[in-house]
Amino acid sequence: MKLTQEQIEAYEDLGYITLDGLFSREEAALMKSRLPALYRMDRDEVIKEKSGVVRTVFAAHTFDDVFARVARHPRLIEPARELLGSDVYMHQFKINAKAAFNGDVWQWHQDFGTWHEDDGMPNPRAMNVAVFLDDVNEFNGPLMFIPRSHKNGRIEAGHDRTTTSYPLWTLDNDKVAALVEDGGIVAPKGKAGTVLIFQSTLVHASAPNLSPWDRNTLYVTTNSVDNAIQKFQRPDYIAHRDFTPIQTLDDNCLEELMKAVA
Ligand code: SIN
Numbered sequence: 252m253k254l255t256q257e258q259i260e261a262y263e264d265l266g267y268i269t270l271d272g273l274f275s276r277e278e279a280a281l282m283k284s285r286l287p288a289l290y291r292m293d294r295d296e297v298i299k300e301k302s303g304v305v306r307t308v309f310a311a312h313t314f315d316d317v318f319a320r321v322a323r324h325p326r327l328i329e330p331a332r333e334l335l336g337s338d339v340y341m342h343q344f345k346i347n348a349k350a351a352f353n354g355d356v357w358q359w360h361q362d363f364g365t366w367h368e369d370d371g372m373p374n375p376r377a378m379n380v381a382v383f384l385d386d387v388n389e390f391n392g393p394l395m396f397i398p399r400s401h402k403n404g405r406i407e408a409g410h411d412r413t414t415t416s417y418p419l420w421t422l423d424n425d426k427v428a429a430l431v432e433d434g435g436i437v438a439p440k441g442k443a444g445t446v447l448i449f450q451s452t453l454v455h456a457s458a459p460n461l462s463p464w465d466r467n468t469l470y471v472t473t474n475s476v477d478n479a480i481q482k483f484q485r486p487d488y489i490a491h492r493d494f495t496p497i498q499t500l501d502d503n504c505l506e507e508l509m510k511a512v513a
């Protein structure tokens with residue numbers, strides 16, 4: 252799959268692109284069908300909110316056969332290779348539940364802040380490719396981006412270990428206010444199957460989900476094979492140590508699975 256010149260320019264300028272309906276409703280439904288079983292698992296990869304509901308499941312591609320395919324899907328990996336100009340490996344693979352009524356906040360941050368501080372990632376040559384597993388609307392805690400904020404490079408951040416159940420390097424309010432003054436805030440919405448690709452230095456956050464609708468999102472974090480991490484202090488299910496280039500599967504790899512179970 253190749254991005255258009257317009258999409259590449261938007262990614263460079265705004266720091267993100269939205270690919271509406273890149274996965275079909277059926278493909279998104281197949282991915283979503285695996286979540287109840289994952290969320291019931293009693294394993295370290297399953298992180299709970301303070302309320303007790305699931306916040307995040309890490310590394311599901313290592314123990315679920317649908318997500319093993321998603322992690323090698325050409326519609327996710329080829330754009331990452333194209334935008335980074337190199338082969339890529341999987342730095343992190345996670346599903347954020349953002350459960351109806353209970354899904355907690357993600358504070359304002361840059362992903363590269365955490366990957367650099369905690370994992371020793373040398374340069375911002377990684378990116379998040381997010382897949383909506385539910386329809387995302389203005390009420391169920393959509394991701395919020397500050398367009399063009401990635402152009403500031405890595406911004407000083409503080410380590411917040413208390414606000415939520417998951418530690419994160421976050422920006423202070425004055426800095427966020429100044430960035431928003433320049434760039435505003437956008438919250439891309441879309442139906443299940445939509446994909447968002449965003450730069451690792453793009454400042455983003457999401458509000459709690461007070462709506463009755465879940466907002467499950469899958470994040471594939473690809474990193475350039477030339478930019479492997481150098482610190483190994485977080486568990487390997489959060490910051491992977493396998494720097495092998497991802498070998499993509501065929502574009503119909505999820506459809507094949509649907510046929511096999513039909
Ligand atoms: C993240 O920033 O890693 C997740 C944000 C979200 O899912 O709202």
Ligand code: MN
Nearest residue numbers: 360361362455
């Ligand atoms: Mn993030």
